[in-house]
């Protein structure tokens with residue numbers, strides 16, 4: 001599995017403001033959106049393309065365009081929705097599928113409660129949006145779901161990650177037989193006993209959209 005921690009001062013600056021508990025929801029949403037666009041640039045480095053001919057006002061040239069089938073962007077509900085606009089800004093012709101996953105806060109097990117995805121993902125490159133790679137349970141389950149439908153190349157974009165989650169992904173997805181990558185703005189120290197990333201930024205869904213009781 002490829003793990004890329006984006007190393008850029010603008011990314012580090014925006015991440016620091018996101019972490020701040022005094023940052024309000026509107027600012028948090030705007031910064032998350034901007035961060036995803038920066039991460040998307042790195043995450044799409046190996047997006048599939050094909051050669052095309054183009055006529056400039058001066059001469060004929062060769063160029064490239066995104067290959068078919070179009071890439072599929074999959075935000076994991078609820079918090080992944082806060083990353084969708086930032087991703088689509090860079091990849092406006094991608095298709096979007098939705099995957100609703102919930103984590104049981106006691107067992108920390110992830111399960112699917114909703115999905116809106118093509119039945120056949122054969123030959124599709126997928127970009128999964130999940131802000132927090134914490135225990136890795138949700139992301140591992142989401143990736144397995146996409147692979148079972150035929151996806152053959154998956155990159156997860158996460159605002160923050162924990163080493164425990166990365167290790168679990170490596171272990172659980174070992175032998176999957178397709179390329180899987182993670183692009184993240186930061187690799188934090190560890191998880192606490194509630195499965196939160198430390199120092200992290202708290203509950204990403206709550207900070208984006210408010211607390212749900």
Ligand code: URA
Pocket residue numbers: 132134195196197198200201202203204205
């Ligand atoms: N989910 C979050 O929103 N925050 C964490 O720190 C871990 C999981």
